[in-house]
Amino acid sequence: LAKTTQPISMDSYEGQEVNITCSHNNIATNDYITWYQQFPSQGPRFIIQGYKTKVTNEVASLFIPADRKSSTLSLPRVSLSDTAVYYCLVGPEGGKLIFGQGTELSVKP
Amino acid sequence: NAGVTQTPKFQVLKTGQSMTLQCAQDMNHNSMYWYRQDPGMGLRLIYYSASEGTTDKGEVPNGYNVSRLNKREFSLRLESAAPSQTSVYFCASSEAGGELFFGSGTQLSVL
Numbered sequence: 001l002a003k004t005t006q007p008i009s010m011d012s013y014e015g016q017e018v019n020i021t022c023s024h025n026n027i028a029t030n031d032y033i034t035w036y037q038q039f040p041s042q043g044p045r046f047i048i049q050g051y052k053t054k055v056t057n058e059v060a061s062l063f064i065p066a067d068r069k070s071s072t073l074s075l076p077r078v079s080l081s082d083t084a085v086y087y088c089l090v091g092p093e094g095g096k097l098i099f100g101q102g103t104e105l106s107v108k109p
Numbered sequence: 110n111a112g113v114t115q116t117p118k119f120q121v122l123k124t125g126q127s128m129t130l131q132c133a134q135d136m137n138h139n140s141m142y143w144y145r146q147d148p149g150m151g152l153r154l155i156y157y158s159a160s161e162g163t164t165d166k167g168e169v170p171n172g173y174n175v176s177r178l179n180k181r182e183f184s185l186r187l188e189s190a191a192p193s194q195t196s197v198y199f200c201a202s203s204e205a206g207g208e209l210f211f212g213s214g215t216q217l218s219v220l
Contacts, residue, residue: 032207043199043211044152087151093207095159097142098168099152 004088004100011106018075020103022088025069033064033071036087038102044087048073083107111135115200115212122190122219130185130215132200138210140203141183143167143175145196146214152199158183190219 005023012018024033032051036044048055050062050071061074075082085104091097116131134141139160144152144167154167156175164175172194174186183202187194195218201209 034207034209036209041214043201043214044209045211046208049208085151089209091207093140093203095140096154096157096165096167097203097207097209098154099144101151 003098004090006086006088006100006103008101009104009106011108012078013108014079015077018078018082018105018107020073020075020086020088020105021070022073022090022100023070024088024090027068027090028092030092031090032093033062033068034089034091035060035062035071035073036089036099038085038087044099047086078105078107080107080109113200113202113210113212115198115215117215118213119216120218122187122217124191124219126190127186127188128190129187130198130200130217131182132184132212133182134200134202134210135181136202136204136210137180138202138204139180141177142201142203142209143173143183143185144199144201145169145194146199147196155185155198190217192219195219 034049035047038044048060048062055062063072085102087102113134142157143155158164158177161180198215200212
């Protein structure tokens with residue numbers, strides 16, 4: 001199983017770009033990389049998913065280098081409402097999906 | 110469109126009591142999962158079911174049993190509740206592609 005390592009916490013200010021990097025050195029060939037956001041008292045919510053290179057959607061970008069041993073979630077121009085815990089999840093489709101410790105992002109005015 | 114529905118939302122048990130947490134999804138997903146989240150901690154996988162008729166242990170299966178009743182429903186049973194099982198329990202489902210859809214959670218207290 002691919003174990004993930006993320007920073008425990010990060011601070012930012014409104015309007016800044018935030019990059020959260022996740023390390024997953026033993027990622028398997030059939031593993032996808034998925035990022036989730038969780039607010040207190042709620043279940044995690046899907047942000048973005050990728051397999052390799054770069055993926056972008058309306059809320060974030062995901063950068064994955066060629067060796068796939070890490071990934072970086074990029075949140076452009078964060079606001080106070082982006083204060084949450086962000087999880088990097090690595091695993092196969094429908095398989096054993098283990099969450100890491102997550103990164104607690106605090107956005108300040 | 111309900112998504113993933115969990116019942117009950119809150120439950121208080123005494124040590125040694127048993128109960129079943131129910132989870133149902135209406136998205137025709139093959140895979141379903143049970144996670145627990147202790148205060149201030151990340152999610153830990155209890156059991157999962159990759160497809161109807163199969164179940165597998167996750168990280169913390171001791172003290173729990175599961176049943177994949179059909180494609181829609183995946184229940185979690187505590188046979189003899191212990192205070193260490195006080196937690197928030199989340200059910201999730203996914204289809205090919207891996208995106209997990211979560212229910213709203215069950216807050217369980219064991220006294």
